[in-house]
Amino acid sequence: MFPAGAETYDAVMKVFRHVYRTGIVQPLVVVPVGNLIRLASEAESRNVSGL
Numbered sequence: 001m002f003p004a005g006a007e008t009y010d011a012v013m014k015v016f017r018h019v020y021r022t023g024i025v026q027p028l029v030v031v032p033v034g035n036l037i038r039l040a041s042e043a044e045s046r047n048v049s050g051l
Helices: 006-020 025-045
Strands: none
Touching (some): 006 025
């Protein structure tokens, strides 16, 4: 449970969702994850160990 209460939690999450969904923050989070998945699948297809 959020220490400041449910209403404060809802307000914080609303702001976080707004900031996250802007055109700057979301790509900075999504692109690196996509690159890691792509690199892992390429490494697996090449039978590269160590990833």
